[in-house]
Amino acid sequence: MEAKDGSMGFDFTGIxxxxxxxxLISYxxxxxxxxxxEFSQSEMK
Incomplete structure (x- = not known):
């Protein structure tokens, strides 16, 4: 991941x-x- 202006960045890793x-997504x-x-349904308004 990196800032839009390129001033800062880092690697984002996971399993x-x-x-x-x-x-559900778990990592x-x-x-x-x-x-x-966790995802849940909601009514559209």
């Missing part, structure tokens, strides 16, 4: 642990942090 279609970043993203 996907679990993917459940339309429900571990290279520094050991764990990320869980």
């Amino acid at each position: 996907y642990d679990k993917i459940v279609d339309k429900e 571990r970043m290279s520094d050991g942090r764990k990320v869980d993203i």
